[in-house]
Amino acid sequence: MPAPTDRRAVTARRVVAGAQRLTLERGLDGWTMDELAATVGLSRRTVFNHVPSKLEAVLAVPCRPDEDDPRTRAAVDAFRAGGPTGRLLDDVVHLGSALTAFPDEIDPDLLRTTRAVLAHEPRAAQAEHARFHQASEDLVALILEREGDGFGAERARLAVKLLVTVFDASIDQFLAPEESRTLAELFDATLHAAAELFA
Numbered sequence: 001m002p003a004p005t006d007r008r009a010v011t012a013r014r015v016v017a018g019a020q021r022l023t024l025e026r027g028l029d030g031w032t033m034d035e036l037a038a039t040v041g042l043s044r045r046t047v048f049n050h051v052p053s054k055l056e057a058v059l060a061v062p063c064r065p066d067e068d069d070p071r072t073r074a075a076v077d078a079f080r081a082g083g084p085t086g087r088l089l090d091d092v093v094h095l096g097s098a099l100t101a102f103p104d105e106i107d108p109d110l111l112r113t114t115r116a117v118l119a120h121e122p123r124a125a126q127a128e129h130a131r132f133h134q135a136s137e138d139l140v141a142l143i144l145e146r147e148g149d150g151f152g153a154e155r156a157r158l159a160v161k162l163l164v165t166v167f168d169a170s171i172d173q174f175l176a177p178e179e180s181r182t183l184a185e186l187f188d189a190t191l192h193a194a195a196e197l198f199a
Contacts, residue, residue, distance in 0.1 A: 012050045013110060014040050019057035020113045028054060028121050055127045060114045071098065080146050088147065092139070092163060093191065106183055108175055136160050166190050 018040035022031040036057065037044045051057040075098035078084050085091055118125045136157070143156040170186040173179055179186070 013107065015042070015047055015050045016057060016060045017110060017113070019054065020117050023058050023117050023121060024113070028058070028123060055124060058117050058124050059128055060110060076142065079142060082146060089159070092143070092159065096163070111171065112175060136164070166194050
């Protein structure tokens, strides 16, 4: 029997999948939260327990983690303290993995559908861009807390942008029909390839 957190994650993915399907069929304005609840076979209240709005429903994975989650606080505290490895690039990767909702079990089909929604719904794409920008700035602030202001904000932003590029390339590979590696494995391989290029 799945643990409560696993059940919550499964239900959340069900809600997201339903919202994305309705959006691709009817557009973002073409359905209501009541219709979403009926589509996924849940009560309206349960749907709102998982997603507060249509936009949150179709965007799938939150860019900003729950700051009250003990695992989030532990990961952030370890990063601020210079860990877990002491190497900034590796530790940023560790932090990103710790704060991602479901890094290794992310569903390729859900990821494809999310990309399709973002391509067809400008409001969803704009909202995703805004929250991704905020998440990036949050990470820049954490890097500066850890390394000190002398590290430089632009240098920290460059580090984040390079990692985002590596992550995007990893997603492209992950979605290839013949690919069998996890997203985490692909990210690690792509990061090492990028490091070799700049060596």
